[in-house]
Amino acid sequence: MGVPSAFVRTTGCPLRCVWCDSDYTSWHPQGETRTVAQILSRLADFPTRHVVVTGGEPLIAAGIEELCAGLRTQGYHITLETAGVVFKEVACDLASVSPKLSNSIPFAREGGRWAERHNRLRLRLDVIQAFMDCSDYQLKFVIERAEDIAEVRAIVDSLHGVDPAKVLLMPQGTTREELDRRGAWLVEVCKQHGFRYCPRLHIELFGNRRGT
Ligand code: SF4
Incomplete structure (x- = not known):
């Protein structure tokens, strides 16, 4: 966090x-x-050597292997942000895997028509483990409520060799008020489990705006 980075955001997500x-x-x-x-030509306009490839879900984007290979050839530090539901072996320095908890199930949107499919696809321990085994990694969980912590614990305990310092807990929220409220108790949870607290710096700096 805080490292000036260029973001390549792919569109489309399962x-x-x-x-x-x-x-x-x-x-x-x-x-x-x-x-x-x-x-790659557009990225050359930015002075940073750090690129974050994000989405959507970048692993389903056509040409993702070619893009990451091109970034590697040009010497960029590559962070790949993924929900960890699709695995491809792509060039990557840090796999930032964000497994989705049950708090993400969309019962409350569009009459809940995506809820069953989302819940069926959202957690793939084998895919998460594959990312952990092939590059440096962090596991980033979006936390909304106290019950979420037991889910995080169960996932972390089901994977092999998780370093607690690479488990990040981020409060859910798109306003400073929400983030402050959830962040206050989440910091205490992180202290208890040895996890890392993950603020939403872009919200704090720029608000919930597209392009930040
Ligand atoms: S937050 Fe969920 S729905 Fe949105 S891009 Fe990430 S994985 Fe897809």
């Missing part, structure tokens, strides 16, 4: 988290088609 903060890549996917060469 999940439909109820609190998704990038609807324009999931519930209502939008975007332009760009070639890998065009993306």
Whole structure:
């Protein structure tokens, strides 16, 4: 956090988290088609050597292997943000895997028509483990309520060799008020379990705005 980074955001996601903060890549996917060469050329406009490939779900984007290979060839540090439901062996320095808890099930959106599918697809321990085994990793959980902690604990205990310092708990919320309220108790949970607290710095700095 705090490292100036360029973000490449792919559109399209197999999940439909109820609190998704990038609807324009999931519930209502939008975007332009760009070639890998065009993306690499655009990145050259930024002084940073850190690139975050995110989504949506970048592992389902056409050309993701080629994009990550191109970033590697050009010497970028690559962080791959994924929900951990699809595995592909792509060039990556840090796999930032965000397994989805039951608090993400969209019962309350569009009459709940995505709830069953989302719940069926949202957690793939084998995929998470594969990412952990092939690059540096962090596991980032979005926390909304106290019951979520038992789910995090069960997932972490089901995986092999998880370093608690690489488990990040992030409060759910898109306003400072929500984040402050949830963050206050979440910090205490992190202290108890040896997990890391993960603020939403972009919300604090820029608000809930597209492009930040
Ligand atoms: S996995 Fe990410 S992009 Fe997909 S619906 Fe959930 S929060 Fe949105």
